[in-house]
Amino acid sequence: MTSVVIVGSGFTGFECARNLAKKLRRQDADVDISIISPVDYMLYTPLLPDVAGGLVDARFVAIPLANTLRGVQAIRGRVDGVDFDARTVTYVDPEQRARVLPWDRLVLTPGSVTRLFDVPGLAEHARGLKSTAEALYLRDHVLEQLELADVDDDQGRAAARRTIVVVGASYSGTELAVQLRALADAAAKSMSFAPEDVKFLLLDMADQVMPEVGDKLGAAAQRVLKSRGIEVRLGVTLKEVHAEHVVLSDGSLVRTHTVAWVTGVTGAPLIEQLGLPTEKGRLKVTTELEVPGYPGVFGAGDAAAVPDVTQPGKITPPTAQHATRQGKVLARNVAASLGIGKAKTYKHRNMGLVVDLGPRYAVANPLNVQLSGFPAKVVTRAYHIYAIPRFVNRWAVALAYLTDVFFERSVVSFGLSSSEDARFSASEGIPMPRAD
Template sequence: MTDFARILIVGGGYVGMYTALRLQRRLRRGEAHITLVDADSYMTYQPFLPEAAAGNVEPRHVVVPLRRVLGGCRILNGWVVGVDPHARTVDLRPHGGPGRVLGYDLLVFAPGSVSRTLPIPGLAECGIGFKTLEEAIHLRNHVLAQLDLADSTTDPAIRARALTFVFVGAGFAGVEALAELEDMARDACAYYPTIEPGHMRWLLVEATDRILPEVGPEMGRWTLEQLRARGIDVRTGTRLLSALGGHLVLDDGAEFVTDTLVWTAGVRPHPLVRDSGLPLDGGGRVRATAELTVEGFGNVFTAGDCAAVPDLTKPGETCAPNAQNAVRQARVLADNVLATLRGRPLRPYRHAYAGAVAGLGLHQGVAQIRGHKVRGLPAWFMHRTYHLSQVPTLNKKVRILVDWTLALFFRREIVSLGQLSDPRAEFERAVRAERENVPEPVTLR
């Protein structure tokens, strides 16, 4: 190594940010330099995306600016397009300008995951995921814009299409996103004279025979009953066959037209993993040791969604790719990086699954904590309390708590900022109108 160790972290999600945060606190002065590379300059706390989409939490409060919290690290923004673990280099493509090669002594490889899609006709053109803040806020604006359209049109076909909302995948992301957005839309109906909650059609499509498997069969069945009691059409054991032009076809024979198709049917390792040159398991994840090093590479560490980490509590299995494991793995990973620098033995990652909590809209939730089953208001309170405790930095904890406190006294905002998705559209229309010397459509404000 050089006079100081070069620690390179690929990925600014749970593993990358928490590892860097722990390292900068525990490294001695001059012991190492840390560089973190990610396409974005912030980390998103994903469990609060449904609340951000529903307007319960300000969107900026569920993201953590990396440059602020990682003052002891060098932050580079761009896409990693190649890794050479033998030459100990990483190829970086910044958002602008020429690419560059970054060398390292120790590598933390944690690019995370992306939405797992299927070759369904029309899905790429009509669908949207629910994994990023941008997707969550777009969906909020889109749902409200669909209510605006339905209230304004006199065409029954357009109205029916606008008021149909379809979610595919009944894990945490799908159930929580649907429940929060349906709750928001139900509240919003008070402002639309021609729309009642019963006019909207919300569908949840799941290929397996159960929903929310993370909370166990009993709580999953209870959640199913609660969603159906709210008028949500939940179809288990059902697959989406086609989505061409927004015309959805299910394998149970149902067909309907919609402008809202949300795909939350699982995740897969980031595409960079496949081209990393690191050993992979059958699921395309990096093969890790219990000490969170990559098999065959003692100077490369990995964890999170992209890594197949042995589950020492269940021999022969790997740890589930969830936030609970990622946050805890990051702590062990950071300690093992320090141990490597200082010539000390590494510690294996061992964590017994504590349980799961899920929010189902305001004052509704479901949880299974260490075998104890909780539902309704207590589960919703546990969901908020647990995730508030896990949000990085005191700054964000206070801001989210203030959002919730204000919500006790004021109704949430029901406004669609649709042009956030295409902010230059109005300016481009003005330019075209000027060139063509035709009247520009007036936007009333």
């Protein structure tokens, strides 16, 4: 029997598996589809800031593979090698056993991981926002620090516990800062301290907040951040990270126990391991999402440098919008390689972005229409509820949003994700050659 192996269950792998299974079912084709991933779900990452802010439960943003991918075998494991001659992948299962799987068509969609820089102490003391472990850790850690600050006799240390540094003022870092702010405000109300005692610092090397949404909406976002008590420092990043303070690139020292690093992504480590040609750390593929010179091997999503045919010479940015659409084209082109239908070129124009900026505010530019404030908030929430690929999850997220309209956020930390679980190495699988 012919077998298709899909590596990674993110937006791209999930859409590819779902659409391919549907196409093959219709043709009654004798093809096995497997999807290998370290997790048994597809993570709806755009709502991770909401998880970190305690607004939405982590389960609501995880789409289970088990009952959504009919006709696809989901395998838990992390792929660590591909033999292109023997046509096999090797992977390590959750019990650390090495396993081998043969393939006739291979789809490489392992996504991306947080881009780390050589900043001393970064991997040890900072945490990212790419996984549920990281989002849950940030929520719990912020609350724990606020609770500890409440009973700390040392004024300086209490202030450090109440200082949160977020690095990266693109849309995900900005969304994280506003959601953590809303969580801290809820904690202040429940625990009876002044919300302004909690200081937020949002840093970025760029000279603008959220360059993705343009000057006008970026400026609007910056005003909202200021009104929410989030200090934005541009042209600055981290020079050193320590357990109880950071040193910024301008030489200033900030006492803090919480550093979130959300400065962008790079291709999954697997891509480099494979030794295939790359561009900017992403797998080189054709406009039909095939790896050149490797018949039957496909790639797309954040892990791949997909040529943007709408802007010759450029590659598509790492967004869910592209990843989802590329997953569908992958399904079509893999099916075509099996003799079902015709392959097509990937072509998609950017449809705009929606950015949730916390209570009653958002900015959005759907189809280039610039929106801010409450109308953007409605569009943003409606978009996410529509885009989540499973009814039960949509329902649960919608209810969480409704609950937030009428009630205060719950100020509870379960401690299910420890500081160790949320390390870049443990939660994202980034190899750490040194002390991490």
